[in-house]
Amino acid sequence: MLDTFSADTIKHVSYARHTGEAFKSVITPQDFTDASSEIMSWERYTATPLHPLKSLAQQLNLDNIFYKDEGPRFGLGSFKALGGAYAAARVLQRELYNKFNKKISLSDLRSGKYVSLTKAITLVSATDGNHGRSLAWGAQKFGADCKIYIHAEVSEERAKAMRYFGADVIRIDGDYDDSVRITKTNAEENNWFIVSDTSWDNYIQPPTDVMAGYGVMTNEITQELSPPPSHVFLQGGVGGLAASVCAALRQKWEKASPRVIIVEPDLASCLYASAVKDTLTSVQITEETIMAGLSCGEPSPLAWNILREEASDFLSIPDLFIAPAMKLLAKPIGNDPAIEAGESAVAGLAAIITVAQDTALRNDFRIDKTSRVLLIGSEGATDRALYDKIISG
Ligand SMILES: Cc1ncc(COP(=O)(O)O)c(C=O)c1O
Incomplete structure (x- = not known):
C-alpha cells in the first residue's frame, strides 16, 4: 500500500527562510493566551488526542509519528471549531x-x-x-x-x-x-x-483572532510532547493553520522548534507558488481537489508573513494519495490506533510517507531513524457520506 506514495508525483521546493520575528509579532503570545483562556472555558472543552503511530514510524524507519486528531473537537469535526x-x-x-x-x-x-x-x-x-x-x-x-x-x-x-x-x-x-x-x-x-479565516489589505483583526484560536490545539501538543518533534508537516489552504501552529511552536520551543514543511494539493498550491517566487503569489484553481479544506488559490498575507520566516520546505501532492492515506489510518499497521480522518486531514501523513520512502528526499529534509514527526489531523469525517465512499472504495 505504501508504494502508492511515489516521490515522482510530488513537487518540492526548499526555501531560504527570511529572518524576522513574525512568529511573535503577527500573533503575539498575549493573543494566544487570551484565546486559550476564553475557548478552554467553553462547555464541552476537552483536549483532543495526540496519537503516536509507532508501527507506521518503524515501517518508515523513523523514531515516531505523532498525529493530533482534531476530529472530536467540540463535536464539530475539525480544528476550525477553535478559530x-x-x-x-x-x-x-x-x-x-x-x-x-x-x-x-x-x-x-x-x-x-x-x-x-x-x-x-x-x-x-x-x-x-x-x-x-x-x-x-x-x-x-x-x-x-x-x-x-x-x-x-x-x-x-x-x-x-x-x-x-x-x-x-x-x-x-x-x-x-x-x-x-x-x-x-x-x-x-x-x-x-x-x-x-483569510486576510487581505486592511483586514487583519478577525483572521488574527482565528489564528490565535487555533493556538489552543498547539498548546495541547506542546504540553504533551517532550522533547520537541524534529519535523512538523502542516497542510495549507490559505496558510492560517500552518502559520498559527509554527508561530506557537516557535514561541514555546524557540531554537528547538521542529523543521516546518508545508503540504498542499497540487491543484491549489498557492503557498508553494509563493515560495518559488519568494513573494505572495496566487494560483488559478482549474479543478477542485478532493482536499476540500485546502482548495484555496490565494494565500493569506498574514499567514505568509509568518511562513516566509518559519517554513523550510513546500510540497505539493496529488489527490491520488488521499484515499490510501485515509484507509491507512482507518485500518492501521501493527498496533497503531484506528483513526477516522477526513480528506484534508491526511495531507501531512501522505507527505511524510512519501518523503520517508525516498532516499534523496530523506537527505533533503534531514530525516532519519531518530526523526520524530508531528502531523495535524485537521478534521475527522466532516462529510460522512464522502468518507464512507472513500474508505469502502
Ligand atoms: C480540515 C482542514 N484542514 C486544513 C485547512 C487549512 O487551513 P488554512 O486555510 O488556514 O490553511 C482547512 C481549511 O479550511 C480545513 O478545513
Missing part, C-alpha cells in the same frame, strides 16, 4: 464597544446578557465547510445572525452542518476565491461583519 467561533465573539465584542462605548466581557456575551444588541449584528464569511461551521456555531453561541457563502463544489452535507447552527447558507457559482469576493461585496453593501 471562527472565537473570532465571532471578538468581532461582536469590538462592535458593541464601537457602538455603545461599552467594554463587555466575552463571558457576559456568552451568557446572553446582550442578546438584544448582538442579534441585530450579522456575521458573514465564505467557506469550504469547516470555517463556516465554526462561525455558525459561534454566532449561535454569542447570539448573532449569520450568513455563509459556499461555492459550487461544497457538498450538501457540509452545507447542512452549517444550517444546523442556524446559519443562512448561500451557494454561489464559482470557486472558493469567488465566494470570498462575493462575501466582501455583499458585506459592504449590507453593513455585515466579515469573520474570515
Whole structure:
C-alpha cells in the first residue's frame, strides 16, 4: 500500500527562510493566551488526542509519528471549531464597544446578557465547510445572525452542518476565491461583519483572532510532547493553520522548534507558488481537489508573513494519495490506533510517507531513524457520506 506514495508525483521546493520575528509579532503570545483562556472555558472543552503511530514510524524507519486528531473537537469535526467561533465573539465584542462605548466581557456575551444588541449584528464569511461551521456555531453561541457563502463544489452535507447552527447558507457559482469576493461585496453593501479565516489589505483583526484560536490545539501538543518533534508537516489552504501552529511552536520551543514543511494539493498550491517566487503569489484553481479544506488559490498575507520566516520546505501532492492515506489510518499497521480522518486531514501523513520512502528526499529534509514527526489531523469525517465512499472504495 505504501508504494502508492511515489516521490515522482510530488513537487518540492526548499526555501531560504527570511529572518524576522513574525512568529511573535503577527500573533503575539498575549493573543494566544487570551484565546486559550476564553475557548478552554467553553462547555464541552476537552483536549483532543495526540496519537503516536509507532508501527507506521518503524515501517518508515523513523523514531515516531505523532498525529493530533482534531476530529472530536467540540463535536464539530475539525480544528476550525477553535478559530471562527472565537473570532465571532471578538468581532461582536469590538462592535458593541464601537457602538455603545461599552467594554463587555466575552463571558457576559456568552451568557446572553446582550442578546438584544448582538442579534441585530450579522456575521458573514465564505467557506469550504469547516470555517463556516465554526462561525455558525459561534454566532449561535454569542447570539448573532449569520450568513455563509459556499461555492459550487461544497457538498450538501457540509452545507447542512452549517444550517444546523442556524446559519443562512448561500451557494454561489464559482470557486472558493469567488465566494470570498462575493462575501466582501455583499458585506459592504449590507453593513455585515466579515469573520474570515483569510486576510487581505486592511483586514487583519478577525483572521488574527482565528489564528490565535487555533493556538489552543498547539498548546495541547506542546504540553504533551517532550522533547520537541524534529519535523512538523502542516497542510495549507490559505496558510492560517500552518502559520498559527509554527508561530506557537516557535514561541514555546524557540531554537528547538521542529523543521516546518508545508503540504498542499497540487491543484491549489498557492503557498508553494509563493515560495518559488519568494513573494505572495496566487494560483488559478482549474479543478477542485478532493482536499476540500485546502482548495484555496490565494494565500493569506498574514499567514505568509509568518511562513516566509518559519517554513523550510513546500510540497505539493496529488489527490491520488488521499484515499490510501485515509484507509491507512482507518485500518492501521501493527498496533497503531484506528483513526477516522477526513480528506484534508491526511495531507501531512501522505507527505511524510512519501518523503520517508525516498532516499534523496530523506537527505533533503534531514530525516532519519531518530526523526520524530508531528502531523495535524485537521478534521475527522466532516462529510460522512464522502468518507464512507472513500474508505469502502
Ligand atoms: C480540515 C482542514 N484542514 C486544513 C485547512 C487549512 O487551513 P488554512 O486555510 O488556514 O490553511 C482547512 C481549511 O479550511 C480545513 O478545513
